[in-house]
Amino acid sequence: MKIDHFAVSGMKLEEATEYVESTLGYKMEKGGKHKLFGTHNNLLGLKDGLYIEAIAVDPAVKNLNFSRWFNLDNFYGDPKLTNWICNCENIDQCILDFDVDVGDILKIKRDKLNWKMTVKNDGLLPFNNTFPAIIEWGYKTIHPSKSLPKVDCELFHLSIYHPLVEDLRFNLKNLNDKRISFIQNNEKGIVAEFKTKKGNKILSSF
Template sequence: MAEIDHIVIGARTLDEGARYIEDLLGVKPSRGGAHPGVGTHNMLLGMGAGCYLEVIAPDPAQPEPPHPRPFDLDDPSLRTMLEAEPRLIAYVASTPALDAVIARLGPSHAGEIKAMSRGNFAWRMAFPPQRQDMDNLIPPLIQWDGERAGKHIRDSGWRLSALEAEHPDAQALRGALGDRGLGDAVKVRPSPHPRLIAQLRHRDGREVTLTSA
């Protein structure tokens, strides 16, 4: 069984992404770090021990990576959208059985596993091949080496209360999520246009909706 590990906010720069989150949620994300060789860096906002929010942006301190940046950050249409405002662009799911899932689905569908680390954290991750992720609605899968990062990020008081996905081929999306053990984690419904929706709730009762479109 997989579960939501974190949601991803794309931004043109980390400063813009941090301001967006602070204006929206009333708390500034903390510094994360760089993803060497990937061409990105991030900031993090804790949402309880089991989940967090990641702000990700191209890292100007790194050379252009040999492969496209994750989450379609190099896509011209997404870049244009992020010039207007940071936004929800994706999510990542955690599984304790990454090797088994990739072996069952095959790397051509679920992606190849890559090992990554930063500081005291180490993890392995598999991104669906580009253009096979149904507009970022099929998430990358991550398996942490030890405790998940969410347990070590300062709690903001916000929680992910629901994650929803809309797509013209809702049946195919629902099947792909079920294959990854996410059948109960994401509510899927048909819609003419793909869209990811995250519902956040603060312990003081405030609610915020993030959408990818």
């Protein structure tokens, strides 16, 4: 299991996109629509093989009879980093290592991309949304970071804040990445620091 990408949410896609672009200093590429969840996104490919997606509810889609992923139905306020996503080669096997409910494994398709992903019924991930969504990219699917232009930007450090930090750490014991810190804190959230051409910049859920 390893970090795959980050999701920055906004009430409007333009707002989430502007937050990423103004913070990091790079222009995002046009993404697409997720018909199943009524959302749309833009993307930024990083030189370390990760990517960032700006995501929001698609205004052209009426209310669904189930919750959108990333808890977007309940997103209000300024755009911010809301989620991180990890990938694995076998999602069915991967989730057996967790002692928390990460939701159902759904098959999702957008344009030429197809993948499996864990999604909770209420759209909210475990540990107050600080737990990563888990993704398995489909066979022969080209990872977005390989098709996107790569900018001179990479993840420097990811901090996860939660009062039950040891439980979080235990559930993610197979995620061996020195860039990640689990910090015990009554406030819950995630902070990602990136190396950019203009120095280190931060995307935060706080």
